[in-house]
Amino acid sequence: MTTEVRSLREFKMPDVGEGLTEAEILSWYVKPGDTVTDGQVVCEVETAKAAVELPIPFNGVVEQLFFPEGATVDVGTVIISVAVAGEAGAAPAAAPAPAAAEPAAEAEPERREVLVGYGPRTGGSQRRARRTTTVTAVATPKPAPAAAAPAAPAPAAPAVPAPVAEVPGGQRPLAKPPVRKLAKDLGIDLRAVTPTGPDGVITREDLHAHAAAQAAPAAPAVEQAVVEATEAVAAPVPVSGAGDVRVPIKGVRKATAQAMVASAFTAPHVTEFVQVDVTRTMKFVRKLKESGELGRDVRVSPLLLVAKALLTAIKRHPEINAQWDEAAQEIVVKGQVNLGIAAATPRGLIVPNIKDAGSRTLSGLAVALGELVETARQGKTPPADMQGGTVTITNVGVFGVDTGTPILNPGEAAILAFGAVRELPWVHKGKVVPRQVTTLALSFDHRLVDGELGSKVLADVAALLEHPKRLITWG
Template sequence: MTATEQRFREFKMPDVGEGLTEAEILKWYVQPGDTVTDGQVICEVETAKAAVELPSPFEGVVHAVHFEEGATVDVGTSIIAVDTDPGAGPAEAPAAAEAAPAAEEEAEPQGRQAVLVGYGAAPSSTKRRARKPQAGVPAQEPAAAAVQAELNGHAAPAPAPAAPAAPAAVPAAGRPLAKPPVRKLAKDLGIDLATVTPTGPDGVITREDVHAAAAPAPAAEAPAPAPQPSADVATGGSEAVRARETRIPIKGVRKATAQAMVNSAFTAPHVTEFVTVDVTRTMKLVQELKQDPDMAGLRVNPLLLVAKALLVAIRRNPEVNAAWDEENQEIVRKDYVNLGIAAATPRGLIVPNIKDAQAKTLPQLSAALGELVATAREGKTAPGDMAGGTVTITNVGVFGVDTGTPILNPGESAILAFGAVKLQPWVHKGKVKPRQVTTLALSFDHRLVDGELGSKVLADIAAILEHPKRLITWA
């Protein structure tokens, strides 16, 4: 690593998930010129799994931010440069400091010109003493330019009449003068170097030139659009229709969720069973637990007892807590339960899970549920919190929905939908009375969960919610 590289450090987009290949930059918290410390959050990115804040691994002054907010960046691509020794005085960044010192064309004492690797010597205003040309034959360019052009796969430039000396911005090979890191920066920013005005010595394009070219030009007053024929709207013309539509790019969490659901729906044969149950006693228990000193400060709601009921049902029917290993042709039964809770967020549906939920007491489970949901809604769920789930609950009841046919989370064998709890007429002890009633739906992978096993699990959950004392007797 050169001294310049040690001073100007490039921070590359890390793989913040499990094998992810790209991330979208949501927000920058720093800009060029800002001082940063080691560990300071510099930006927020969104992967296919979650939004993640990235800390700076360097301390110094931000030299350059390579991508704008909203850009999707491949893992391993540099996103920001930090000057780790700003007190050392002005210096070129690595992109402008990687010249090839041994390839220079010696000039007259008036000056020497910079030469870039692979380009040979560029024409210069300070030339060697020209040989006396033969009659009718124009003066030739230096031989080194012709040789270098041939090595680059180009024909030597044709002789041309002498022209007044001017600073050259293009080498003999016909490409703008720019060092490899500057060319990469231009490529990342979508800038054609041929359109960039060079300001560096001998017509070399610098990083600052590329950033200047990438800066948005002042908006010119646009001419008024031509009026659309009214017949276009009446006939459903494409331009008129698009003007009345909103198009949202499919990326990040939504893109990953869509792909996962397609893969799940067309890989695992889904079966869904339903049961409607009187949960009046469970709702009374929820109210009692809210007053219990052991649950003080915790969020107690029906979902908590549904989760506990599912965990008890899995203990009684452990075969449902499994996965299908297609590659090894095995059914993998899990002796632990990582309980996923489907959470709707502004960026899409995510399913973080509570690790080893089967080992948690009711207060511990309540605390874990509250933290999981709050973190998900803030968009701060870590990728690791969404990996390794074994079974999932989706609470569609919060939207007033009675039930649904949930699609399995990839890699899991069962998902429980918890519908809205409503006051309904119900036969209770031989009489029709108003009771708190809900509908549960259990989808399962029919490759490893047959109808008998699926029915037992769903029946156990319903029985616990109807008589919650079974949380004690069956546990």
């Protein structure tokens, strides 16, 4: 019967961003034989932009997982098949299905849904996102080939990973995606970790405590973690020589590498430096913290004032907030400043940005900056927050680094590096006294930013940090 031929539905890897071509499967949340419902998250994948969860778009019973955790899958490739509930394929078939199959005359019209907040949607109602980074995607049901029966999956499919054993009570260990990624990198089985977080959620601290308790005189922890992480890939990664480790370049790190190469060999970089006495700025930060002027729960840091100083300098010199249009041979001066903040995460360096940061008050900027940093740390930054940036700040000072020559984020004209704040001997009011000093470095695209404009912007930022009260009068 035709219902037996059409009993299996295939769910393909969707394009969860804009034009992405592949994604890595981080975790499967289901296994063959599990019952799934429309909208249920079945796996977590990592793209070049973010980690996202994929919900299944129909009800049924999981028939097959086509790829193991750690595999990189091209967009459009089938990753899971589901026997639709109520049809013959929902249970194991005792005999092959008939050879003939009717055309799928009543198949649903094709619908292409992309990441929440991206692109047009056609046909059907919008599905509710489980989280900010949840992807809602619908696979178009297709009639199975005439010779294919529900009980006989395609022989070319990769081996399915062994099912994850359930912990007592039948519950899967609770942990956020970044924690699961860390556990994977460290080679820790979450089922063996004692959770201390709210509602039994496993935290980073739990993983580190578990790792410390299980530590043995073997290979260095970081090296061992990398080795175990590479073992999760479908094909073994050869390791040559004593202690050599080969790490696959994929996901965020692959995208970062490609972007930096493109930027370095496309835009002619110029970097200028300036040392700044930020003693008054550091006092101002302490005052804002103690007074609670910006809000009781708002995090105040020197980076906040650096960001405000840069935004104020851009307001005075808007030509630096620009983009080079190679096709039109034009310089496009942007109407608003989308301020990017470089953030180091377990998956690599990302640069989410605060939309229209130039229009925000100091308090509003502090709130947005705090939310951006926290979301990045949790690994929940959606791709929308990493697109459309116009200028970037990289805070290398948090690593104790004085300065550097930062590479431009592709498509942007400038990036400011904020170095470590150190107590140094400084001439102040005619005397050499200890002052708190930092080094700023501004890299810019010399095609559209000449030395005069770059120097004026950097000098303005330095002046504002040396005399932070000017942030009020200049802004």
